[in-house]
Amino acid sequence: MKHICPVCGYDELQQAPYDADGNESYEICHCCGFEFGFDDIHDGHTFESYRNKWVSAGATWFYEQSKPEVWDLNQQLKKIERIQPMYIPFWKTKDTPKWIETGKILASNSTDKVPCPECGNHFLMVQDVPIMYANKIERIISCPACFAKNMILMPYNS
Ligand SMILES: [Zn+2]
Ligand SMILES: [Zn+2]
Numbered sequence: 204m205k206h207i208c209p210v211c212g213y214d215e216l217q218q219a220p221y222d223a224d225g226n227e228s229y230e231i232c233h234c235c236g237f238e239f240g241f242d243d244i245h246d247g248h249t250f251e252s253y254r255n256k257w258v259s260a261g262a263t264w265f266y267e268q269s270k271p272e273v274w275d276l277n278q279q280l281k282k283i284e285r286i287q288p289m290y291i292p293f294w295k296t297k298d299t300p301k302w303i304e305t306g307k308i309l310a311s312n313s314t315d316k317v318p319c320p321e322c323g324n325h326f327l328m329v330q331d332v333p334i335m336y337a338n339k340i341e342r343i344i345s346c347p348a349c350f351a352k353n354m355i356l357m358p359y360n361s
Contacts, residue, residue, distance in 0.1 A: 209289060209356050210250045211235035211257070212282035212336075215269070225292035225299040234279070236265030243291060249341055249354060251332050280336035289356040302353050309344055310355050319346035333359065 206216035213234035220228050220239040227240025235257045242248045248256075264270045290306045292299050301320040305327065308315055313329040325348035332341040338359045345352040 207282050207286050208232045208235060208237065209283060209286055210237045210254050211262075211276075212279040214279075214282050221289060221291055223303075225290060225303055231265065233266035233269035234264055235262075243354075249332065249343065250356065251334060251341055277336065282337075283334060283339060284337035286339070286356060288358070291354040291356065306344065306353060306355050310342065310357055313342065319349060319351060321346060321351040322349040324348040 205214055206219050207214045208216055209220060211232060211234045213232055216228075216230055216232065218228040218230050220230070222228075227244065229238060229240045231238045235254070237243075237248075237250075237253055237257075242253055243250075258276075262276050288310060290303050292302055298320050305317055305320050308317055309327065309329055313331070316326045319325050319327055325346055327344050327346055330343045330345070332343060334340060340357060340359050342355040342357055343352065344354065
């Protein structure tokens with residue numbers, strides 16, 4: 204089964220970008236060049252921030268050989284809409300399962316008061332970043348006390 208890139212909508216990823224336990228694939232998208240586990244966790248990019256950077260730099264293919272003869276960026280970006288809700292652990296910890304639980308709570312109700320699973324010293328903050336090309340948001344969950352940060356890619360209307 205092929206997977207869709209949450210940055211550019213390329214639908215030939217060999218692996219899911221993150222598995223159910225939050226492990227990254229380290230696969231590099233042939234189209235936008237995003238590496239799951241590096242550009243996010245190491246470089247701190249959200250999908251939206253990387254996408255903006257990539258599109259404004261001309262949206263060039265990372266691996267030109269994979270580019271279809273007929274290619275439409277906007278059509279491809281619309282495929283992001285088909286991605287199931289996805290939990291992205293930006294902040295690698297031994298408590299990833301706890302973060303995934305936390306993410307599920309805050310995916311269904313962004314105003315819930317949930318303590319930071321990392322430090323326990325503060326309630327988590329939620330910020331929604333709409334994805335312009337698809338009916339999705341990136342819900343960024345962060346702790347103002349210890350700066351832990353995680354993210355959920357989810358439908359706009361939930
Ligand atoms: Zn991509
Ligand atoms: Zn914290």
